[in-house]
Amino acid sequence: DGGITQSPKYLFRKEGQNVTLSCEQNLNHDAMYWYRQDPGQGLRLIYYSQIVNDFQKGDIAEGYSVSREKKESFPLTVTSAQKNPTAFYLCASSSRSGGNTEAFFGQGTRLTVV
């Protein structure tokens, strides 16, 4: 059953702590993306990767880091430098980079700072 798996579904972070959100896909897609969704705002791009071992900053990369060591995996680390990390985080993938193919999304991780 092909798809994108995000884990965990819910995550709680203490002030000053780094946390890592997992994203795995078995669709054999080249491109992967991380978005952040806040109430009343559109999805905003954090980082994207078009190929293994390469990634680019999106519109709101500050306070986040990523890696792309395997085609199937694109984990996102929310660092203590991210001042307002409470949000719904969505991972997506698409078969080609270049933007003219649809992206498919995982079910999201809701991160809350406690």
Added chain:
Amino acid sequence: EDQVTQSPEALRLQEGESSSLNCSYTVSGLRGLFWYRQDPGKGPEFLFTLYSAGEEKEKERLKATLTKKESFLHITAPKPEDSATYLCAGTGTASKLTFGTGTRLQVTL
């Protein structure tokens, strides 16, 4: 900078009452216009891709259309299970998806 604007913000329909959702875009070198459905607490579910003005796509009670400046998502005889947030996104020469803020649709009996 690419921009996508959706209207209305929220829409309440009675079952069977057809309507349209609007997506206005300014995307440089548009390569694709995408519609997604998102249920509360879930990731967006892909519905349609439109590539050029005049194109139309249909799926059950939904039909998406595209002009040079706008896209419409027409909902014919909606049912309560069509209640969701509908997201529009465009991609162009910048090669990244720009999303609108969505239209929250509620369909009542």
